[in-house]
Structures are given as structure tokens and as C-alpha cells.
Amino acid sequence: MLPDEYRTLPEPELIARIAAAKEKLGPDLVILGHHYQRDEVIRFADHRGDSLELSRVAAAQRKARYIVFCGVDFMAETAAMLCAPSQVVLLPAVDAPCPMAQMAEVGDALTAWDALTARLSRAAARGWGKDALLPITYQNSTAALKAFCGRRGGAVCTSANAQQVFRWALDQGRRILFFPDEWLGRNTALALGIPPQRIAIWDPAELDGGCPDACTERSRSVGQAQVVVWKGHCHVHTFFTVEHVRAVREQYGDITVVVHPECTVEVVQAADLNGSTSFILRAVRDAPPGSRWAVGTEINMVARLAREYLDRTVVPLARSLCGAMYRTNLHNLLYTLEELLHGRFVGQVQVPAETTRWANLALERMLRL
Ligand code: 13P
């Protein structure tokens, strides 16, 4: 809980005190900031990046004793698992769970896994063995789900490397069970040339507790699938519609529409380009002056691009805000840093050793690719 005295501080004082705390903590501290953080927060980040880049930066930290993560829960968990046990990871927004990460619980994942592997082992005569399925989870998932995948030979992916990770699985002759984002899963499979009829969906809500019969029924319907996607989504990105794409094209004429692959298939297909937040950033940064861009991702990032590249037109495809990312602010960042100066850890993110061991297998498989 943020103490009252921090809630009411005026912005100039917050800024001065954060800068002073950073200075005092020196090389003991590193602040990581995801692109969706608001301007006033991200200006204090030593490293900005997308989810993949920040994982790599966290894993590479040798000197910093404290890693303060301006982002959401799954990002801080990943940092905590990848850095040394002696390093402390802190999340200023202690109440910043990503809603999509909550959509795939390990118990439900296990139910799906058991039903699908049983189905596939019965189909072994047709060339698919019991081990034909490989679980892959989007980084935007709980540590427990990453561990679930790691235990079963699977991997993590982010929006920046999903195609690479899918290819790694498919090249082994495996089918994929992908958690928890239906749309990143579908967009990635389609981009790799997998036909829509070989992409199936697993909706944990449909089971209604009726296993094993209901599971058997569901698994039968996914029998021919090469990729099975979990029915989860990011509300920030499913907010964008084909109508938004049509409207910006009508308003601006010659405009490039770039969206995040968490958008629905129809929006990704209506856009000109799609990719991770860093991909989007590079696309706008490397574009010629005078070019026009409509960007379908979180509004704080889009608004910053518009301010940073004034010689280009950058407009949001629509305004869509991530409430989880928005929970980090100057108030809780200052509180985190000042408590650190007193040797106290506010919002420390820790993952049980056994979970870390298995989740790291899945993370390392991704980082090696
Ligand atoms: P990136 O993988 O582009 O960082 O996206 C993270 C995210 O949360 C998008 O919703």
C-alpha cells in the first residue's frame, strides 16, 4: 500500500526525489521500462524495450543488486527468474497483473494437455506419437505456466520471436499447444503458412468442469490441427477493428497501418505491417520524414512516437490504454526507490525455486534461438 504522504506529492518534487534516489543508488540500481509505460515514468528507465529485449537485459545484469521493473507482473517475474538469486527485482506497481496472463491457469492447461496427448497417442498409428505435442507459451503468462511448458520440453516466445519459436517446434515435427493468446497464436501460424483449417482453438471455459468426456469431445475436434491456440486475448489489442483501419485510410489516404500481432487476424490482415512494440518503434523511426503512420497498439507508446517524430504523421488507430501498465506512476516509483535506500524491499517479485528451474528451461530455449 502506498503511504499517504507519497500520494499527494507534486510532480516537480517527485521528479527531483527520484533523480536523487537514483543517484544515491548508483550502479546498484537498474531501472527497466517497457514501451507502454507513460512518459514521466519511462524517462527514468536505464533500458527501454519490448518484452524480449527487457528479458535479455535482465538476464545480462551482473553489477546491479536491484532491478526495478516498470512494467507488469509477468515481465518482473521473468526478470526475477533470469537474474541471479542474490539480485532483487521490484515492481513499483504491486497491483499490476496483466489480464491476459490470468487467462491460462496451470490446472486448465494440464486438463487440455492430458486430453490432447491422450487423443494424439490414440492416433499414433497415423504417425503421431504421444510426444507429438509441444507446449509454447507467450511471455505474457504466469511463471507457473512457463514452468509447465519447460517441464514438457516446450518454450516461451514473445511477440518479437513467435515465428522463430513456432518454426523451431514445427521443424521437430511437433504440433503446438499455444498459450494464452489466441490471436498471436493464429497470426503466427498463418504467417508461417499453416492453413486456417489446421489451427484449432481450446476454450477452457467450454469444458464446464465436465471432464473427461467433454475433454475427449474437445480433443477430437482438434485432432487434425497443427496448432492449437488457447482462447485468451489482450483487450487492449482486440479493441482495434477493421473499421478503424478503414477509417484512417479514408481520412489520411496514403498512410501505413502498423499493428501489434495481439490484434485479431482480420485487423492484422487489414494492416500493412505487424510486429512487436520494438518492431513498430523501428518502423516509424526509420521511416522518411513526411510519411504517415497509423499505429494499432497501446496509446502511451503511440502518443510518444507522435511527439518524438514530429516530421512524420503518427496517429493512433484508436485510443486503447493498458490499465495494468498505467499503474506504474511517479508516486509508487519514488516510494520503491526511497524504501530501497533504507534497505527495504517494496513490491519484491520472487518465484519459487522449483518453478524457476522449469520456467528457465522454457525461457532459455527461447533465448538460445
Ligand atoms: P511486446 O512483446 O511487444 O513487448 O508486447 C508486450 C505486450 O504486453 C503487448 O501487449
Ligand code: SF4
Ligand atoms: Fe497484458 Fe495487453 Fe497490457 Fe500487454 S497490453 S500487459 S498483454 S493487458
